[in-house]
Amino acid sequence: MKTIYLTHPYHPNLIEKSRVVLVLGFFDGIHLGHQALINAGREKADKEGCQLAVMTFNRHPGLVFSRIHPRDIQYLITSEQKQKEMEKLGVDLYYEVEFTSAFGSLAPEDFISQYIVGLNAAAVVAGYDYTFGPPGQTNMSLMEDLADDRFEVIMIDEQRLDSGQEISSTAIRKYLVEGEVEKANQLLGRPFATTGYVIHGMARGRQLGYPTANVYPDQGLLIPAVGVYASKVCVQGRWYEAMTSIGYNVTFGDSEEYTIEANILDFDQEIYGENITVAWYEYMRDEEKFDSLEDLIAQLAQDEVTTRKILKNY
CATH class of the missing domain: 2.40.30.30 (Riboflavin kinase-like)
Structure with missing residues (x-):
């Protein structure tokens, strides 16, 4: 797995030129729900003959959006652990974006242009509750509207155990x-x-x-x-x-x-x-x-x- 660290605005030379299936999320813990996303991405990438890429963040968005102090964020997994688990799941490219005000305030259209189309995504896989751009302005339905046939959008529903327990x-x-x-x-x-x-x-x-x-x-x-x-x-x-x-x-x-x-x-x-x-x-x-x-x-x-x-x- 190749790891690429991005800071907004990133240099285009950092981006892999090949088409990818791109999985989006913060993935704290990489629990069974996250694994379902990665597995769906892997299946789609194999079908399309693409590499499987993940784009995630180096820190919790709440530290930027909600004035949360770092001591109040308790992660389930370190960045290093997260990368190891991603590699086990068959991820080829791992993009870790530094979450800053500049990145978090990107208009939805700019986010898609720079971090989906710009990362050469043939398809995007994300959970039903994934949001992007400024808080409260977007959802996966909007991503489908803004895709404009440039990439396929695959939304994964909420995952639960057989017992009905929510996986989160x-x-x-x-x-x-x-x-x-x-x-x-x-x-x-x-x-x-x-x-x-x-x-x-x-x-x-x-x-x-x-x-x-x-x-x-x-x-x-x-x-x-x-x-x-x-x-x-x-x-x-x-x-x-x-x-x-x-x-x-x-x-x-x-x-x-x-x-x-x-x-x-x-x-x-x-x-x-x-x-x-x-x-x-x-x-x-x-x-x-x-x-x-x-x-x-x-x-x-x-x-x-x-x-x-x-x-x-x-």
Whole structure:
């Protein structure tokens, strides 16, 4: 997959000359609904003998349109993760546009001229709720009117699970902040994952016989609810089973900020500074304050048993 970064106004030389099927969206999370868009685009591109292209943004449009502060935006996926998932789905060209006032205020006709026709789209694939140009002025019906036979418009309807559950980034966020990672994973079509790197902690886990990797997460990512989870951790390209806690070390009472601590099972390496990915599979229990270290150690032993049992299913 080739990645091309665009800042408005872009230089035409940056654009691939071949005709493409262009899929539009922000794609936070790349959940099953987003995957349906990409798959529809891939099918159309194969039929037309075109490359499959995606155009997305580097930041949430609300940061420009709604005066939202960056700290109030919690993404489900990093730009790097998003690109990796797009490549897995068979995307050939990945256009990431810097979302600015100049880009966001483009008149609908100019958006289509520069970012659809200008990107050599033979067809455009987007969700039923996709909008473009200034807020509140456009919808997919208008895109069909403005296409003027220059490209085909393919609109994908709302996607739902067989149970009727709506597939959306909003629903995924709700489940994650409530600790219901299994339900979030159903909508994502894969385990929700947190990326970051390993930093030094208080080393209490080692003293208790359960050493942990303290994960400093990539900034701007949504973190699941406080609790202890059955998880898997990727270190240096290899996945390991782990029990991972998100919490405030309430037994010791000395942490004002949450920590993410992964006890990686059957693992004994120094990995400070290593990039790490935590994939969350099931919530096991809430964070708990223990009266003694013996009680804490006994609970950790039970957590390990539960973790191994859960992960046999994954």
